[in-house]
Amino acid sequence: MSALDDRPLLVAEGLTKHYGQHIGCADVSLDIHEGEVVAVVGESGSGKSTLLGLLSTQLLPSAGSVRYLMRDGEERELLSLSEAERRFLLRTDWGFVHQDARLGLRMGVSAGGNVGERLMAVGWRHYGRIRAEAEHWLDRVEIARSRIDDRPDTFSGGMRQRLQIAKNMVTRPRLIFMDEPTGGLDVSVQARLLDLIRGFVSDYGLAAVIVTHDLAVARLLSHRIVVMRHGRVIETGLTDQVLDDPREPYTQLLVASILQA
Amino acid sequence: MSHSSEMIRVNAVTKTFVMHLRDGARLPVVAGVSFNVGRGECAVLGGPSGTGKSSILKMIYGNYRADAGRIEINGPDGWRDIARASPRAVLSLRTSTIGYVSQFLRVIPRIGAIDIVAASARETGLDEPAARVRAITLLELLNVPERLWNLPPATFSGGEQQRINIARGFAAERPILLLDEPTASLDAANRAAVVSLIEARKKAGAAVLGIFHDEDVRDRVADRVIDVQKFAPEASTP
Numbered sequence: 329m330s331a332l333d334d335r336p337l338l339v340a341e342g343l344t345k346h347y348g349q350h351i352g353c354a355d356v357s358l359d360i361h362e363g364e365v366v367a368v369v370g371e372s373g374s375g376k377s378t379l380l381g382l383l384s385t386q387l388l389p390s391a392g393s394v395r396y397l398m399r400d401g402e403e404r405e406l407l408s409l410s411e412a413e414r415r416f417l418l419r420t421d422w423g424f425v426h427q428d429a430r431l432g433l434r435m436g437v438s439a440g441g442n443v444g445e446r447l448m449a450v451g452w453r454h455y456g457r458i459r460a461e462a463e464h465w466l467d468r469v470e471i472a473r474s475r476i477d478d479r480p481d482t483f484s485g486g487m488r489q490r491l492q493i494a495k496n497m498v499t500r501p502r503l504i505f506m507d508e509p510t511g512g513l514d515v516s517v518q519a520r521l522l523d524l525i526r527g528f529v530s531d532y533g534l535a536a537v538i539v540t541h542d543l544a545v546a547r548l549l550s551h552r553i554v555v556m557r558h559g560r561v562i563e564t565g566l567t568d569q570v571l572d573d574p575r576e577p578y579t580q581l582l583v584a585s586i587l588q589a
Numbered sequence: 590m591s592h593s594s595e596m597i598r599v600n601a602v603t604k605t606f607v608m609h610l611r612d613g614a615r616l617p618v619v620a621g622v623s624f625n626v627g628r629g630e631c632a633v634l635g636g637p638s639g640t641g642k643s644s645i646l647k648m649i650y651g652n653y654r655a656d657a658g659r660i661e662i663n664g665p666d667g668w669r670d671i672a673r674a675s676p677r678a679v680l681s682l683r684t685s686t687i688g689y690v691s692q693f694l695r696v697i698p699r700i701g702a703i704d705i706v707a708a709s710a711r712e713t714g715l716d717e718p719a720a721r722v723r724a725i726t727l728l729e730l731l732n733v734p735e736r737l738w739n740l741p742p743a744t745f746s747g748g749e750q751q752r753i754n755i756a757r758g759f760a761a762e763r764p765i766l767l768l769d770e771p772t773a774s775l776d777a778a779n780r781a782a783v784v785s786l787i788e789a790r791k792k793a794g795a796a797v798l799g800i801f802h803d804e805d806v807r808d809r810v811a812d813r814v815i816d817v818q819k820f821a822p823e824a825s826t827p
Contacts, residue, residue, distance in 0.1 A: 361677060523699060548697060552676050566651060566676040573653040577609035584610055 335397055336361050337503055337535050343382045343392035351559040352378035363533040367540060367550035375559035376539045377507055383537060384424060384505045385414055419449040423496025423504035427511040429488035433480045440476040443495050450499055465494040469524060486517035506538045510545060522548055543586055547571055555579050591663050596765050596796035597626040602658030604644055617822035618644045624815050631797040631810045636817035642800045646767045650689045651679035662686060684712055689767040690758030694742060694750040702753045703738040710760040727756035730782050748774045759786050766790055768799035772806050784809050
């Protein structure tokens with residue numbers, strides 16, 4: 329592997345976010361390489377969703393920077409991109425899967441329309457080809473083609489999450505952000521969704537940042553783990569190392585709190 | 590890879606668990622662990638239970654952290670200290686160089702036994718058909734009944750799970766093989782199968798480091814025994 333290929337996809341340095349007096353996220357630095365899955369764990373209020381918002385430029389940092397390796401091989405400081413460039417990145421090279429599907433889908437637009445929208449953003453115009461591509465991705469996420477004209481507000485929670493994934497995957501992103509993607513789902517539905525995500529990550533060499541409070545999800549999906557508390561990263565490393573040999577008191581508490589089925 | 594005949598060099602490695610949920614109680618595991626393992630040999634970690642043998646294997650695999658010392662692995666880019674390697678470097682060494690058969694099967698749920706074994710074979714570059722052939726060969730050698738091949742191992746007996754674990758561990762042929770009591774819950778026929786697999790790996794030049802409580806198996810595969818009791822930490826560690 330050449331030194332050039334080994335450049336990280338995304339480099340965050342010193343990311344900090346204040347909400348008035350309150351610290352959302354303090355001095356977080358993180359690299360993500362192509363094909364690498366990083367889980368961000370911690371309890372509610374630990375700053376993990378703030379970090380995800382900062383990495384994906386949906387939030388503006390109080391301090392710090394995020395650099396990204398664009399598809400043309402150029403490294404760009406994301407804060408210096410124009411609004412249009414940033415939106416284009418989010419719609420093409422990135423994906424975002426929200427816990428609340430209403431944030432990631434247009435509930436009043438058909439399933440096919442939701443998927444097709446991202447294709448149109450990258451210049452697809454031919455209706456038949458857009459529809460065929462949408463059908464292909466509905467198949468891939470195990471949603472019946474017959475539902476293509478139905479609106480996501482008629483879908484179950486698990487189907488909505490799968491539709492979000494189809495919508496994101498259609499432009500073949502290199503990096504996908506997920507905020508508690510399995511939160512609030514029944515365990516059997518959760519299992520199916522996790523299998524789907526795991527398959528996509530390995531089949532397409534996706535890099536992903538997954539925010540979860542569920543250490544089992546982190547173990548199943550991630551290569552690396554970042555443990556957050558009070559807005560700071562308190563421990564980070566190889567996922568199995570952090571979970572099997574946790575060093576920090578708080579990480580030990582998290583690991584000891586897992587229910588053994 | 591360095592042309593040295595050695596594959597693993599462990600030097601002055603120390604490990605203590607600090608249990609913060611028990612008021613920071615310190616549990617010293619090992620201190621001053623030093624030994625090398627070369628190509629084509631099988632070294633066995635010996636000593637009673639609780640002397641840190643599994644912890645040593647886990648540190649060499651990068652699963653446990655070492656507090657001090659060096660654990661050098663002869664990988665594709667030369668010697669790397671796994672105790673200080675980045676997570677990506679550890680994962681890369683695991684893919685290229687270090688195989689590990691743990692004491693208990695831990696797998697991704699909902700995946701059939703044969704797919705688990707074949708996926709492991711693919712990690713070292715076999716294509717899908719070749720990986721399946723390799724998986725079938727191993728499952729047959731280890732007497733796993735064919736009706737189980739497509740089922741996820743979660744419901745298997747302890748012995749069946751362990752044989753899937755061994756098949757997975759041997760499916761990928763890497764220059765270093767770490768074995769944590771692979772024969773613990775096996776009958777005589779399957780113990781013999783594991784012995785033949787270990788001998789084949791040695792013959793192919795792999796460095797094998799294992800823990801075997803079964804004396805019969807140990808006597809048949811071990812070229813030498815490393816007594817882990819000499820790495821016992823001082824009882825008076827503060």
